[in-house]
Amino acid sequence: MNANAPVARGDTFPIGLAVDSEEFRTSSHRIAQFAKSFDDENPHHLAGEFAPPVFSHVPVMQSMVEILEQVTGGFALHGEHDFIFHTPIAPAQRLFTVSTLVGVGATKPGTTFIVRSDTSTHDGKPVVTQYSTCLVRGGAPAQSYGEAVPERPTSARGAAAVISRYALTPDQTRRYADAARDYSAYTIDPVAAAKVGYAAPLVHGMLTLSLAARAIVDDHCGGETPRLKRLGCRFAHPLLLTPGQTLKVEHWNGPGGPIGFEASDKDGNIVIKNGYAEVSK
Numbered sequence: 001m002n003a004n005a006p007v008a009r010g011d012t013f014p015i016g017l018a019v020d021s022e023e024f025r026t027s028s029h030r031i032a033q034f035a036k037s038f039d040d041e042n043p044h045h046l047a048g049e050f051a052p053p054v055f056s057h058v059p060v061m062q063s064m065v066e067i068l069e070q071v072t073g074g075f076a077l078h079g080e081h082d083f084i085f086h087t088p089i090a091p092a093q094r095l096f097t098v099s100t101l102v103g104v105g106a107t108k109p110g111t112t113f114i115v116r117s118d119t120s121t122h123d124g125k126p127v128v129t130q131y132s133t134c135l136v137r138g139g140a141p142a143q144s145y146g147e148a149v150p151e152r153p154t155s156a157r158g159a160a161a162v163i164s165r166y167a168l169t170p171d172q173t174r175r176y177a178d179a180a181r182d183y184s185a186y187t188i189d190p191v192a193a194a195k196v197g198y199a200a201p202l203v204h205g206m207l208t209l210s211l212a213a214r215a216i217v218d219d220h221c222g223g224e225t226p227r228l229k230r231l232g233c234r235f236a237h238p239l240l241l242t243p244g245q246t247l248k249v250e251h252w253n254g255p256g257g258p259i260g261f262e263a264s265d266k267d268g269n270i271v272i273k274n275g276y277a278e279v280s281k
Contacts (some may be wrong), residue, residue, distance in 0.1 A: 013104040013113075014135050015146040019066045021097035023122070024059035030179075031055060037168070037179035038210045042223050046249065051089035053217065053231050055241040057081075058180050060117040063099035064132055071101060074136035075196055081133070082149060082232035086126040088225065094122035103146035107247045110137040114149055129233040131232075133183040152232060153276045155260025161250040164215035166205070168245040178205040187241075203239040208247065208271060212263050215249045216277045220259050230258070233275035239265055247271070 025083050028048025033053045035045035045052050068076050069271035089095070096119070103114035117130045131149045171176075173187045185192035193201045213231060221227040239247065244266060251261035 014113040019063040021063040024095040034179040037175040076134040082131040155254030200240040230278040236273040
């Protein structure tokens with residue numbers, strides 16, 4: 001933990017609690033492995049030239065989890081995520097992250113924890129800023145504390161949406177776990193999933209968003225991931241790894257605004273809502 005981080009307690013929550021990550025070294029092999037884990041077809045990603053957008057969460061995950069482990073003993077469900085990209089992730093970088101608890105929200109379903117993660121290179125060049133909003137059901141505090149998330153862009157459907165479909169394989173979450181080093185048992189083991197209330201393994205939120213981001217990068221960035229400047233969404237419903245599961249991604253160019261998208265499973269449940277992406281020319 002960063003001993004110099006200011007800690008202001010709101011109720012019993014240490015707003016300002018910060019955790020530094022260990023050094024994370026990128027490589028073409030690890031970038032390519034991540035791309036293959038969700039069956040990406042982008043040749044730049046598969047060659048390890050630069051990383052798929054959601055790879056940015058891999059160097060951040062451990063410090064984010066450590067924050068949550070210190071502030072709650074409950075099962076934290078990933079509710080929203082916001083990536084703000086500064087510099088593309090490429091091979092041979094040395095990355096460092098500081099994750100900070102910046103806000104605690106009181107909501108009807110329970111308590112939300114907002115963690116900001118700032119990743120930079122070894123020489124201090126900003127790479128990506130992320131805001132993770134996680135929900136623990138029940139027992140909400142009397143009021144909210146700290147910061148809210150930055151304003152999220154919205155994109156009205158000004159034109160017919162384009163549809164992209166992705167089929168999930170039976171080993172999808174296992175392959176993603178190996179690539180992201182995220183071995184949460186409920187994403188792989190049906191018994192562990194049942195213990196937290198799911199009828200089948202829960203597809204990682206970041207895997208779900210990786211699949212949706214394929215459509216954004218391929219159709220709106222011309223395959224050039226460095227053009228993507230912001231990406232975010234709300235995880236509205238669990239995506240379960242059931243036989244024949246698919247992800248249907250609807251995406252559109254908002255009139256004068258960002259790209260919008262949402263995604264649904266094979267049964268029509270909307271699993272991603274309020275998706276947005278900002279792309280440079």
